Amino acid sequence: MKSYTVYFSEPVCYKFIDTKSNREIEQWDDMFVFYSLTPAKKLIKANLDKYKSSCIIKYERMGIGKNLGEIKLTDLK
Numbered sequence: 001m002k003s004y005t006v007y008f009s010e011p012v013c014y015k016f017i018d019t020k021s022n023r024e025i026e027q028w029d030d031m032f033v034f035y036s037l038t039p040a041k042k043l044i045k046a047n048l049d050k051y052k053s054s055c056i057i058k059y060e061r062m063g064i065g066k067n068l069g070e071i072k073l074t075d076l077k
Helices: 037-046
Strands: 002-017 024-034 051-059 065-069
Antiparallel strands (some): 002 051
């Protein structure tokens, strides 16, 4: 399993559908963790001016993670 962590210089808004209440929730933060690359790239693209950095972690057995580097932004610009 991989996780995608995205960092911003200031809090940004991320809207998602809550699985418990089935309603849209707005979350403001300067760091987000995703388990899919698509929403991570969408959030970066929407807030490119505040984007700071990112990190891809691949988890192996027993929760040991390996850093695979940053998310490539070549197709976002």
